[in-house]
Amino acid sequence: MVDIECAACGTDEHLRGNRLDDDTIELTCERCGATWVRDPRPSCPKCGGHELEAAPKVIVEKSRGSQMSIQGIQREFLCRVCDDELIRARRDGYLPDRLPGSQ
Ligand SMILES: [Zn+2]
Ligand SMILES: [Zn+2]
Structure with missing residues (x-):
């Protein structure tokens, strides 16, 4: 530890x-x-609760024109109380449709 x-x-x-x-x-x-x-357990900075869930957050950066490239995936904690909408949006699909280099 x-x-x-x-x-x-x-x-x-x-x-x-x-x-x-x-x-x-x-x-x-x-x-x-x-x-x-x-x-x-991490606690929510907004409400202080422990009802958090880890959500992957994709870091994208604009490179050349409108092309997006993925810089990495960060883990962040979302509060089930305060960030409910965000959590649901993430579940619906947090990744861009296509990853660079894949078809
Ligand atoms: Zn001691
Ligand atoms: Zn909260």
Whole structure:
């Protein structure tokens, strides 16, 4: 695990994670015995809720005229409450009809 360290003693090497029923993780520091709960789920910046779903976001860039080229696919989290329409639009087809190089 990265980016997690014990708030009490600062170690990042002696941590034990235990996933709880609600998808949070209870961490135990085996060095100093501290325990705390970490919520690994992303939260919505708008409503603070956890009803998010990961949606692929295609990064396209205009090259030469009207031709679009795909620069990559990013994962972003959409809120099921705030971004409901967007999520549905993405499900209908987030990819351009044709990928460059394919027929
Ligand atoms: Zn500790
Ligand atoms: Zn939201």
